[in-house]
Amino acid sequence: MNPTLEIFSQGEEVVTGQIVDTNAAWLSEQAVTMGFTVTRHTAVGDKLDDLIALLREISARADCCICTGGLGPTSDDLTAEAVAKAFGLSLEFDEVAFEQIQRFFAHRNRAMPESNRKQAMFPKGAERIDNDWGTAPGFSLQAGRCWFAFVPGVPMEMRHLFLEFIQPTLASRFLLRPDRLITIRTFGLGESAIQQRIGAIEIPVQVQLGFRAGPDDVQTKLLFPQDYPEAALTALVDKVAAELGDHVFAIGGLGQASGDLVFTVDQLMTAGKHTLAVVETASQGLLAAKCIGADGLLETRYEQSLVRLGQKLGIAVNTDDLPATAQAIASKIHKTGNADFVLVQLYSGDKKTFHDKDQAIILYNTLLTKDGFFQTTGSVAGPIERKQNQAALLALDLLRRNLQHKEL
Amino acid sequence: MNPTLEIFSQGEEVVTGQIVDTNAAWLSEQAVTMGFTVTRHTAVGDKLDDLIALLREISARADCCICTGGLGPTSDDLTAEAVAKAFGLSLEFDEVAFEQIQRFFAHRNRAMPESNRKQAMFPKGAERIDNDWGTAPGFSLQAGRCWFAFVPGVPMEMRHLFLEFIQPTLASRFLLRPDRLITIRTFGLGESAIQQRIGAIEIPVQVQLGFRAGPDDVQTKLLFPQDYPEAALTALVDKVAAELGDHVFAIGGLGQASGDLVFTVDQLMTAGKHTLAVVETASQGLLAAKCIGADGLLETRYEQSLVRLGQKLGIAVNTDDLPATAQAIASKIHKTGNADFVLVQLYSGDKKTFHDKDQAIILYNTLLTKDGFFQTTGSVAGPIERKQNQAALLALDLLRRNLQHKEL
Numbered sequence: 001m002n003p004t005l006e007i008f009s010q011g012e013e014v015v016t017g018q019i020v021d022t023n024a025a026w027l028s029e030q031a032v033t034m035g036f037t038v039t040r041h042t043a044v045g046d047k048l049d050d051l052i053a054l055l056r057e058i059s060a061r062a063d064c065c066i067c068t069g070g071l072g073p074t075s076d077d078l079t080a081e082a083v084a085k086a087f088g089l090s091l092e093f094d095e096v097a098f099e100q101i102q103r104f105f106a107h108r109n110r111a112m113p114e115s116n117r118k119q120a121m122f123p124k125g126a127e128r129i130d131n132d133w134g135t136a137p138g139f140s141l142q143a144g145r146c147w148f149a150f151v152p153g154v155p156m157e158m159r160h161l162f163l164e165f166i167q168p169t170l171a172s173r174f175l176l177r178p179d180r181l182i183t184i185r186t187f188g189l190g191e192s193a194i195q196q197r198i199g200a201i202e203i204p205v206q207v208q209l210g211f212r213a214g215p216d217d218v219q220t221k222l223l224f225p226q227d228y229p230e231a232a233l234t235a236l237v238d239k240v241a242a243e244l245g246d247h248v249f250a251i252g253g254l255g256q257a258s259g260d261l262v263f264t265v266d267q268l269m270t271a272g273k274h275t276l277a278v279v280e281t282a283s284q285g286l287l288a289a290k291c292i293g294a295d296g297l298l299e300t301r302y303e304q305s306l307v308r309l310g311q312k313l314g315i316a317v318n319t320d321d322l323p324a325t326a327q328a329i330a331s332k333i334h335k336t337g338n339a340d341f342v343l344v345q346l347y348s349g350d351k352k353t354f355h356d357k358d359q360a361i362i363l364y365n366t367l368l369t370k371d372g373f374f375q376t377t378g379s380v381a382g383p384i385e386r387k388q389n390q391a392a393l394l395a396l397d398l399l400r401r402n403l404q405h406k407e408l
Numbered sequence: 409m410n411p412t413l414e415i416f417s418q419g420e421e422v423v424t425g426q427i428v429d430t431n432a433a434w435l436s437e438q439a440v441t442m443g444f445t446v447t448r449h450t451a452v453g454d455k456l457d458d459l460i461a462l463l464r465e466i467s468a469r470a471d472c473c474i475c476t477g478g479l480g481p482t483s484d485d486l487t488a489e490a491v492a493k494a495f496g497l498s499l500e501f502d503e504v505a506f507e508q509i510q511r512f513f514a515h516r517n518r519a520m521p522e523s524n525r526k527q528a529m530f531p532k533g534a535e536r537i538d539n540d541w542g543t544a545p546g547f548s549l550q551a552g553r554c555w556f557a558f559v560p561g562v563p564m565e566m567r568h569l570f571l572e573f574i575q576p577t578l579a580s581r582f583l584l585r586p587d588r589l590i591t592i593r594t595f596g597l598g599e600s601a602i603q604q605r606i607g608a609i610e611i612p613v614q615v616q617l618g619f620r621a622g623p624d625d626v627q628t629k630l631l632f633p634q635d636y637p638e639a640a641l642t643a644l645v646d647k648v649a650a651e652l653g654d655h656v657f658a659i660g661g662l663g664q665a666s667g668d669l670v671f672t673v674d675q676l677m678t679a680g681k682h683t684l685a686v687v688e689t690a691s692q693g694l695l696a697a698k699c700i701g702a703d704g705l706l707e708t709r710y711e712q713s714l715v716r717l718g719q720k721l722g723i724a725v726n727t728d729d730l731p732a733t734a735q736a737i738a739s740k741i742h743k744t745g746n747a748d749f750v751l752v753q754l755y756s757g758d759k760k761t762f763h764d765k766d767q768a769i770i771l772y773n774t775l776l777t778k779d780g781f782f783q784t785t786g787s788v789a790g791p792i793e794r795k796q797n798q799a800a801l802l803a804l805d806l807l808r809r810n811l812q813h814k815e816l
Contacts, residue, residue: 009449012618013618013620014433014449015436015446015447015448015449016436016437016440016446017432017433017434017435017436017437017438017439017440017446018433018437018620019433019620020428020429020430020432020433021428021429021432021433021449022428024425024428024429024451025422025425025426025427025428025429026425027425028423028424028425029424029425029426030425031425032424032425038423038424038425038453039423039452039453039455039458040423040450040451040452040458041417041422041423041429041449041450041451041452042448042449042450042451043432043448043449043450044447044448044449045446045447046618047447050447050448072599072619072621073599073600073603074599074600074603074619075603076618076619107766107768107789108768108787108789109787110598110601113598113600113601113603113604114604115600115603115604116600132765132766133765133790133791135600154621156623156791156793156794210426212426212427280693283697284696284697284699284700284705284708285688285692285693285694285695285696285697285708285710286693286694286697286700287693288692288693288710289691289692289693289694289697289796291692292692292694292792292793292796293763293792293793295759297692297712298711298712298713298716299709299710299711299712299716300692300693300709300710301707301708301709301710302693302696302707302708302709303706303707304705304706304707305706308706308707308746312744336720338716351703355701384700384701385700388697388700
């Protein structure tokens with residue numbers, strides 16, 4: 001039997017629906033992957049009695065509980081107090097935590113408000129979880145049957161603290177037999193298209209098949225028991241990946257570092273020491289923004305008017321022949337800049353089409369490399385933010401395919 | 409006292425984190441707006457004993473509960489059975505529901521699998537909720553203190569059934585007095601700094617004060633009872649807003665449309681028919697990307713090398729005097745473009761500083777308007793994504809302050 005784990009989210013903003021609790025799903029996935037059985041998620045608001053009752057309940061029924069939220073400096077941040085009351089502990093001042101909080105403010109040249117002192121008060125016996133990403137340190141303690149970890153609700157801070165402190169602690173505290181999760185990440189195929197493609201492959205009963213469709217990719221997940229033979233695992237993953245073809249941009253869980261489409265592109269660009277210049281239209285800066293931290297991106301520009309961009313670059317714009325116009329833009333940028341790749345994104349459709357969620361725009365992506373031009377066309381409908389995001393990804397995917405396969 | 413409402417989500421895919429439970433947030437927001445106090449969200453997997461125990465608990469403590477999921481045809485869909493067992497009811501075959509399910513398949517020219525017959529079995533005394541959007545009808549019943557509504561977990565079906573059946577039923581079953589939520593949105597002040605500033609203001613006991621700190625702003629929330637006198641409400645909101653000064657960029661809940669910083673800037677730009685050209689460095693396209701849908705943004709550019717940008721623009725770059733360099737860039741862009749505002753963002757700090765979460769970069773934002781130059785300086789530390797986002801917001805906020813106050 002796997003040890004059981006619960007997720008407990010605290011905060012009025014969660015319980016009143018002002019924010020979607022993405023922490024619970026993220027933490028559950030991590031916990032399941034580690035070998036826990038996740039039994040329950042609970043979210044309550046900032047009510048001391050509710051918090052106390054729940055903490056007691058959980059301490060009696062779960063082996064582990066990850067709690068998010070309620071660690072801030074304000075009067076509605078009640079977690080430490082609730083834990084102390086639930087388990088009959090006093091609150092104690094933690095000198096080290098206080099210094100960390102002070103340092104956080106000092107680094108930002110800001111005076112520390114008196115209210116932040118509260119964040120250095122922990123229930124007696126708790127172990128501090130240092131937080132380099134925000135002011136609120138977390139803490140952990142054993143209560144009853146359950147080992148509790150309390151971390152801030154800010155997703156970025158929560159994820160760091162989980163990966164850097166909680167995960168290693170869990171791995172040493174619990175006897176875990178983690179399943180092995182292989183994630184095949186694709187771009188350009190919907191979930192049902194994937195299901196159709198791999199429908200004929202026989203998946204053994206011990207292997208769990210799942211899908212997760214996000215705005216940036218679709219993930220096909222294969223969960224293998226820990227003792228599944230390596231050769232059989234590899235064979236099945238290869239079979240599934242083969243059916244998905246060059247839509248596959250990364251496979252996670254096989255030992256190599258992998259990530260999203262940007263990560264894959266960055267890896268390939270870095271390995272080839274390539275540099276890139278971009279012209280964006282529909283993505284309006286988002287393509288470049290996604291590449292933050294990648295060294296190869298030398299420049300991007302967005303110009304609302306294609307005619308005006310042509311004027312500035314000194315080239316002829318033919319709105320009836322966007323592929324030819326994109327080639328002319330790419331050639332010019334290549335001559336005046338010093339990037340070895342130039343990626344130009346144009347689209348057909350007016351402002352109304354772009355704003356209307358029921359209408360599609362046609363994207364024309366052109367990549368100029370030392371081997372010449374590569375072009376793709378794609379159609380995107382939906383709300384404007386979806387069009388923007390897909391436009392950025394379609395352009396990046398053209399670059400990815402070229403770098404990964406040297407062809408389209 | 410408002411009636412209390414809980415959200416109960418059933419399904420292994422929720423509890424294992426394969427999907428994010430967006431239903432809970434959506435339903436909570438609807439319920440809060442109607443005048444319920446949402447007290448708890450719970451998600452459990454497909455375990456009969458857990459379901460029975462939870463249903464009994466909820467029937468004793470909440471006035472209303474909306475349950476999603478577990479109504480499908482497969483063996484792990486246990487909701488109706490759990491309800492029957494929890495409250496000692498028999499399961500009865502519903503002729504009308506069965507006909508609806510048959511019709512659903514007939515419309516799609518598909519044979520109805522035998523397993524779907526189960527979806528027409530309801531606990532005795534339950535009222536059927538017709539579902540025109542899928543095969544699974546929902547049902548409602550009173551158990552103990554609590555009125556339960558059970559609907560499918562598919563978001564589209566759930567939303568339809570809520571809006572068309574549950575919401576009107578709730579409005580007639582409960583005496584609801586919706587609260588009034590005022591949200592004061594600020595940029596540039598932390599949550600604790602806000603608390604300190606408004607600490608001296610007396611908040612009446614009937615008014616609930618809350619905060620929500622996100623990556624893009626901090627929201628100070630005042631929740632007023634429905635019958636709170638309008639003049640007193642306005643006076644209190646004005647008092648709080650006055651203490652927060654020109655950090656306030658929007659106030660929501662007073663009848664006018666309001667949104668995030670980008671929304672405010674877009675409104676001001678549109679009202680003044682202004683146009684904008686941007687040069688980004690640290691935000692690397694994100695500033696422009698955030699403005700998707702806004703008509704006033706004419707162009708943006710990012711250049712990794714400031715020296716190279718200077719060469720391209722034909723201006724002298726002095727890296728020891730970034731404010732002067734920014735002015736030269738802005739002037740040049742103003743001359744060669746046709747935007748009436750030019751916003752130039754530069755920063756000091758090398759690549760290492762930018763990547764290192766423990767080091768801060770100094771941002772120099774320069775705005776050129778017909779009234780001359782306006783400049784601000786700000787320091788941002790943290791992970792690279794935070795620096796990027798704050799850089800975009802600090803620049804936008806300079807524009808916002810100028811448009812809103814015609815001063816800094």
